[in-house]
Amino acid sequence: MNASVSPRRLARYPLIPVVVAMAVGFEVATGSFVGSQNLLGIATDSATLAIVAIPSALLVISGYLDLSVGSTYALGAVAAGWLASEHGGSLLTCVLLSLLAGLAVGAVNGFLCCVVGLSPFIVTLGTLTAVRGLAQQFAPLPLTGFGDSFAWLGGAKVAGLPSPVAIALIVVLVAGVVLALTPVGRHIYAIGVSREAAYLSGVRVRTVPFALFLATGACAALAGAIKASVLGAVQSGTAGTGFELAVLTAVLVGGVALTGGSGTLFGVVLGVAFLGILQNGLTLVGVPTFWQQVAQGLALVVAAGLAYLAPRLEALAAVRPQPTRRATPEPAAT
Amino acid sequence: MSTPFSSPGSRDVNRRTFLAWTGGIGAAVLASACSAPESTSGSSNKKVATSSKDVDTIAWDYPFTFLPVYAGVARFAKERAKEKGVSLEQTNDNGKPDVQAANLDTLIGKKVPAIVSFPMVFEAIEAQAAKALSAGIIWVTYGGTLKNQSASITFSFEEGGRQLGEDAAAWAKENLGGKGKVAFLVDDTIQLGRERTAGMIDAFTKAAPDMKVVGREQAIDPDTALTKTKAILAKHPDVNVILGITDGAAFGGYKALVESGRAEDDAKTYVGGQDGDLGSLELIKKGTFYRASAALQLRDIGNAVIDVPLAVADGKSDAEASTDVPIALVKKGDALLDEIISQYG
Amino acid sequence: MTLQVTGLRKSFGGVHALRGVDLTIASGEVHALLGHNGAGKSTLIKALGGAFTPDGGTIEVAGRSYSGLSPRQSIDAGIAIIFQHLSLVESLSVVDNIFLGQEHRRLGLVDRGSQRAEARALLERLGATCGVDDRVGSLPMGQKQLVEIAKALSRDPVVLILDEPTAALSSHEIGALERTVRTLQQQGLAICYVTHLLGEVERLADRMTVLRDGVVHVSTSLEGKTRRDIIEAIAEPATDLPERGPVHAADPPQLQVTGLSGPGIGPIDLEVRPGEIVGLFGLIGSGRTRTLEMLFGRRPRHGSVRVGGREVARATPRAALRAGLALVPGDRAGQGLFSSLSALDNALxxxxxxxxxFGLRSGRAEREAFASLAASLAIHPSTPAAPARSFSGGNQQKLLLGRWINGILPTTVLLLDEPTQGVDVRARHEIYRVVRTIAGERRTAVLFASTDPEEIVALADRALVVHEGRIVGELSGDRLDEDALLHAVHQSESDLQEHLP
Incomplete structure (x- = not known):
């Protein structure tokens, strides 16, 4: 357990060898995968996914789900882009407006799912459609010409890192502290394992997931704003389409159970890396469009298989380093 | 309070019915969306419409509402409709052929006087066009032609792609001596995309056979194009030419190049796209290496959406009423460039 | 012999539930299986039903020997088990329930005609009064049970096991069930009857087997045996529970409930003084659990609940906990345990x-708190990181108990619902010890609910008898014994029936 890559840890995170194998494979095939430029590019592209996947993972761990993030992303991008291009908004006001839009969507989702008690699948499927319409109604034409202040959000360097990567790291750090080190972190797991038991233990079973819906909405909108800044343009109709599935995929491939109550942020970060490397590598190798799709689908199935095997591998790994941990010998146990 | 929340069991059921709901909600939203602005008078629809007085409503069925070009054309179509005193109804097909078919059935069922439809799959819509005609509805095919139709509004997508490909090839000959690297951002998923792709790639490779093709990636929006181009650049940092199936895609390619450190006006780089999106046109005007766009002329198309069905109502034949809206390659210094930019208001 | 169990062994994570159990039941015999909670009765029945594979021993049914059964094999071998919690689908009809999963088929379609005919014959054989098309959810408990038995009989069993079949029945229904059991006995079934009601043993059983701590303590014919003999056979050696703490009548009540009412409950008035342990005794469905849940704010309520003299205004668990009122629910898996979370998380x-x-958890303080809790509750294993599901039932229950009595939260009133359900004998004694200790030393007021009269007698200073959502009797001191408790519930049962039109 002390070694950073113990057999047990490998068994717990079967994505580690997969990600390493993919990296090695792509490097051998192209000779240009492992280069600081390309790796940094992957990190930058994956940053927006991570920024949304992390709060989404917390939501899934608590037994809920937000499918509306793809549209919230578009709304956040439109809100920031509109202020920047039409009114010359500063970085701060653009980000604030974007966060506000995301919080509003999160509040609607949270109210309907946590307070009223409707199914999060249906509610967020509804907001997925509705919020996309809102974003398109608000900005039917592409927005461009954002000005230098807003461009900083996606284009600056923070401590040597591209700003999207730095923001993603902050999100991971904050979520990690909340999940691992605060009582609320335990409550998130507890609600996911058994809402009833958590309720009877005095946990705020409505407030906690509500707050996670708010966080997910805000982060989705922020990710949209970051991407708008990186691109210097927003298309309300295409921004973030299918993003909710990428988020859900990263969360699930990262080992978070859709049934709630289990999963780690490290796993989700691995899931994001897995998707980013896969996308990058397939393009790098030059796999034709539809074969890329086939490969992506197969890779997901493989990852799902590994996730299925993980607890079994972990059990094996747990037995092997401690062969003497048997209880008192049982007479003729077999 | 007796059950402050749903039991785990019911949540599982909800998850299982998730897929079933996806379609259902979409359909419900669409159904309510297209019945809202209904204001047709019932009596005049029963006979075949023969004069423009009978056509008080035109239904425009455009499936790719998420494309920027849609909003542009829609603006001009609405303006023209107002001028002509007809109301314009719009569908929301969400880019799905089955939703489009259902929406057309609804329109035919309620006997709108005229339908202008952009078929996602041309063969699949033929039967509905026939049904519309026999119900006395004027049917205008948008983006192509059908056997059953009153008239058509066409653009040559293949031609737009070809013009872009040829221009880029000519540029490469002049500035690179015909040798260099090219990457294409394409669309293989819908007919319009395949036409543009074929025109663009065939024309370019024919005219510039020594250019090395280092990428052919699916991308129609800037976001995807940015990611894909970055990956291409990781292996080929010296790509000279990027041609996009849409201006959105080309814009993403342009961004990736700039991000990789390419100067905005680098003389050895050419990016070109199609559609004539405002952001791209402004880059062309500014004098960057975003050099050309095969631009649709939004005002002309918008006008045609209203004018063609009205011409049919006035008794014009298919050949007389049908319009082919030209696609023009616009470059820095063209008068058309400023004209189209001004169309965006 | 129809059923012959030999040397059956099974342990769960180091806890030996069965250590070499023999049980023989002949055709046409009613065999009472007795023993306290945790003695191994449930484990034995589940082994026969194929819920798990035994570690050793054999199960012989009608001449065929098995070292372990799957649920399917168990049914095919001819074993039918009627559990307390019936396996019926409430929304389906009687006939559909009886043939669920084994529909009669004709040309690939369900043959409804022959199903209905057979269902009618089965119900007649059992003396059931319900119709084959009645919806099961609308039937009274006794009829539901007969449908369950009919379902079992439709598979032609040779052994019928009834697990505390009368626990949820009215006295009228109990009489009918006993007649049914005799009929089936005469038809040649080997019947295993699990109960802890001695009257039933006397009236019905030919033989009895008493389990204690996973072994057969006594197995004997009941021919010529008196109730005295039976009680002696079951009685356990006296255990050294801590002394009952003194309860001072002068102390103001720690928990004071007046006019508590809700759907099907109340009005209920009750008081628990500091250091007092009060037992709520009643049959399944009498309203014990609902009463506790209303007190805790899990269900809406009318009336006043005061803790330490202060009104608990809002009916929510959070408000109850803030006031110092905590509940250990009876449904451990569904309402108490976070099965995949660690023992430490569960307890703390x-x-x-x-x-x-500063908003951050203190790992050290938590580990220390868990260690001291594990020591005082004898939680085994005491590893804080092990997931709760890997613990035995008894240790899971201790984790839940520890959640409220860890000395960190100000719990002054502890509500316990079936505190020893599904726990082994040792854990049961430890739980009794812990409850006695916190009542005696911390002066915590304890209100617990149980269907087990022995448990009430063992733990309570005072018992309240619950029937149909109301308190119908109170017993304490020398008057508090099992017979008096059972008499009190069945008395109120017949009182009610007299009032019916």
């Missing part, structure tokens, strides 16, 4: 906020 979840500094 509500206390983690108190132990944290």
């Amino acid at each position: 979840l509500p206390a983690q906020g108190v132990l944290s500094r």
Whole structure:
């Protein structure tokens, strides 16, 4: 357990060898995968996914789900882009407006799912459609010409890192502290394992997931704003389409159970890396469009298989380093 | 309070019915969306419409509402409709052929006087066009032609792609001596995309056979194009030419190049796209290496959406009423460039 | 012999539930299986039903020997088990329930005609009065049970096992069930009857087997045996529970409930003084659990609940906990345990906020708190990181108990619902010891609910008898014994029937 890559840890995170194998494979095939430029590019592209996947993972761990993030992303991008291009908004006001839009969507989702008690699948499927319409109604034409202040959000360097990567790291750090080190972190797991038991233990079973819906909405909108800044343009109709599935995929491939109550942020970060490397590598190798799709689908199935095997591998790994941990010998146990 | 929340069991059921709901909600939203602005008078629809007085409503069925070009054309179509005193109804097909078919059935069922439809799959819509005609509805095919139709509004997508490909090839000959690297951002998923792709790639490779093709990636929006181009650049940092199936895609390619450190006006780089999106046109005007766009002329198309069905109502034949809206390659210094930019208001 | 179990062994994570059990039941015999909670009765029945594979021993049914059964094999071998919690689908009809999963088929379609005919014959054989098309959800408990038995009989069993079949029945229904059992006995079934009601043993059984701590303590014919003999056979050696703490009548009540009412409950008035342990005794469905849940705010309520003299205004668990009122629910898996979370999280979840500094959890304070809790509750294993599901039932229950009595939260009133359900004998004694200790030393007021009269007698200072959502009797001191408790519930049962038109 002390070694950073113990057999047990490998068994717990079967994505580690997969990600390493993919990296090695792509490097051998192209000779240009492992280069600081390309790796940094992957990190930058994956940053927006991570920024949304992390709060989404917390939501899934608590037994809920937000499918509306793809549209919230578009709304956040439109809100920031509109202020920047039409009114010359500063970085701060653009980000604030974007966060506000995301919080509003999160509040609607949270109210309907946590307070009223409707199914999060249906509610967020509804907001997925509705919020996309809102974003398109608000900005039917592409927005461009954002000005230098807003461009900083996606284009600056923070401590040597591209700003999207730095923001993603902050999100991971904050979520990690909340999940691992605060009582609320335990409550998130507890609600996911058994809402009833958590309720009877005095946990705020409505407030906690509500707050996670708010966080997910805000982060989705922020990710949209970051991407708008990186691109210097927003298309309300295409921004973030299918993003909710990428988020859900990263969360699930990262080992978070859709049934709630289990999963780690490290796993989700691995899931994001897995998707980013896969996308990058397939393009790098030059796999034709539809074969890329086939490969992506197969890779997901493989990852799902590994996730299925993980607890079994972990059990094996747990037995092997401690062969003497048997209880008192049982007479003729077999 | 007796059950402050749903039991785990019911949540599982909800998850299982998730897929079933996806379609259902979409359909419900669409159904309510297209019945809202209904204001047709019932009596005049029963006979075949023969004069423009009978056509008080035109239904425009455009499936790719998420494309920027849609909003542009829609603006001009609405303006023209107002001028002509007809109301314009719009569908929301969400880019799905089955939703489009259902929406057309609804329109035919309620006997709108005229339908202008952009078929996602041309063969699949033929039967509905026939049904519309026999119900006395004027049917205008948008983006192509059908056997059953009153008239058509066409653009040559293949031609737009070809013009872009040829221009880029000519540029490469002049500035690179015909040798260099090219990457294409394409669309293989819908007919319009395949036409543009074929025109663009065939024309370019024919005219510039020594250019090395280092990428052919699916991308129609800037976001995807940015990611894909970055990956291409990781292996080929010296790509000279990027041609996009849409201006959105080309814009993403342009961004990736700039991000990789390419100067905005680098003389050895050419990016070109199609559609004539405002952001791209402004880059062309500014004098960057975003050099050309095969631009649709939004005002002309918008006008045609209203004018063609009205011409049919006035008794014009298919050949007389049908319009082919030209696609023009616009470059820095063209008068058309400023004209189209001004169309965006 | 129809059923012959030889040397059956099974352990769960180091706890030996069965250690070499023999049980023989002949055709046409009613065999009473007795023993306290945790003696191994449930484990034995589940082994026969194929819920798990035994570690050793054999099960012989009608001449065929098995070292372990799957649920399917168990049914095919001819074993039918009627559990307390019936396996019926309430929304389906009687006939559909009887043939669920084994529909009669004709040309690939369900042959409804022959199903209905057979269902009618089965119900007649059992003396059931319900119709084959009645919806099961609308039937009274006794009829539901007969449908369950009919379902079992449709598979032609040779052994019928009834697990505390009368626990949820009215006295009228109990009489009918006993007649049914005799009929089936005469038809040649081997019947295993699990109960802890001695009257039933006397009236019905030919033989009895008493389990204690996973072994057969006594197995004998009941021919010529008196109730005295039976009680002696079951009685356990006296255990050294801590002395009952003194309860001072002068102390103001720690828990004071007046006019508590809700759907099907109340009005209920009751008081529990500091250091007092009060037992709520009643049959399944009498309203014990609902009463506790209303007190805790899990269900809406009318009336007043005061803790330490202060009104608990809002009916929510959070408000109850803030006032010092805590509940250990009876449905451990569904309402109490976080099965995949660690033992430490399970025991300390509500206390983690108190132990944290500047909003961050203190790992050290939590580990220390868990260690002291594990020591005082004898939690085994005492590893804080092990998931709760890997613990035995008894240790899971101790984790839940520990959630409220860890000394970090100000629990002054503890509500326990079936505190020893599904726990082994040792854990049961330890739980009794812990409850006695916190009542005696911390002066915690304890109100617990149980269907087990022995448990009430063993643990309570005072018992309240619950029937149909109301308190119908109170017993304490020398008057508190099992016979008096059973008499009190069945008395109220017949009182009610007299009032019916």
